[in-house]
Amino acid sequence: xxxxxxNPLFLSMQEGKNYTIYCNYSTTSDRLYWYRQxxxxxxxxxxxxxxxxxxxxxxxxxxxxxxxxxxxxxxITAAVHDLSATYFCAVDTYSNSGYALNFGKGTSLLVTP
Amino acid sequence: xxxxxxxxxxxxxxRGQHVTLRCSPISGHKSVSxxxxxxxxxxxFIFQYYEKEERGRxxxxxxxxxxxxxxxxxxxxxxxxxxxxSALYLCASSLTGQGLHEQFFGPGTRLTVL
Numbered sequence: 001x002x003x004x005x006x007n008p009l010f011l012s013m014q015e016g017k018n019y020t021i022y023c024n025y026s027t028t029s030d031r032l033y034w035y036r037q038x039x040x041x042x043x044x045x046x047x048x049x050x051x052x053x054x055x056x057x058x059x060x061x062x063x064x065x066x067x068x069x070x071x072x073x074x075x076i077t078a079a080v081h082d083l084s085a086t087y088f089c090a091v092d093t094y095s096n097s098g099y100a101l102n103f104g105k106g107t108s109l110l111v112t113p
Numbered sequence: 114x115x116x117x118x119x120x121x122x123x124x125x126x127x128r129g130q131h132v133t134l135r136c137s138p139i140s141g142h143k144s145v146s147x148x149x150x151x152x153x154x155x156x157x158f159i160f161q162y163y164e165k166e167e168r169g170r171x172x173x174x175x176x177x178x179x180x181x182x183x184x185x186x187x188x189x190x191x192x193x194x195x196x197x198x199s200a201l202y203l204c205a206s207s208l209t210g211q212g213l214h215e216q217f218f219g220p221g222t223r224l225t226v227l
Contacts, residue, residue, distance in 0.1 A: 098160075099146075100158035100169055101156070
């Protein structure tokens with residue numbers, strides 16, 4: 001059974017600080033996705049990482065993928081309040097059960113003044 | 114261009130009832146997937162449809178069923194509702210059903226079962 005584990009699950013950080021969210025997964029996959037979800041809202045795609053060593057940056061967020069270690073990181077630089085949300089990583093699998101995204105439990109981020 | 118649309122946005126049902134949720138994919142997308150997101154958890158895969166055929170099913174009971182229509186829109190049906198079916202139901206569309214293309218999520222339908 002594929003497992004996607006994120007840590008931490010809850011993160012409270014001060015504005016201006018840096019932090020990293022980790023996503024470990026248990027099966028071979030070359031594609032990993034990061035999503036943001038605001039309370040009561042749907043999923044907003046942040047990054048699609050398609051190969052080993054992929055690094056993508058958008059604003060204060062940077063994501064990377066190490067397929068050999070089955071690890072992705074989402075790094076937050078100089079956090080601001082607007083980044084408060086829940087962040088999910090997801091790994092896609094294709095099997096007899098079809099093509100599916102397998103999500104972690106999410107990291108709930110709160111940025112405080 | 115319109116994104117993925119879902120209806121209704123909110124729904125309240127009682128235990129034992131039946132519910133139908135609807136999804137229209139992005140124009141040109143032929144694959145629709147359904148996910149259930151219980152409060153505080155990540156989304157869980159329910160179904161994938163591609164070219165009107167079921168291509169994948171997650172670990173959900175037979176009370177859950179779905180179909181895809183010739184215009185590629187989709188319905189998710191849930192019979193004999195239980196309290197535990199209360200969740201945000203997300204629909205996602207992609208160009209094909211083989212994981213080569215990114216899935217784009219709709220706004221979701223919030224189902225409350227009383």
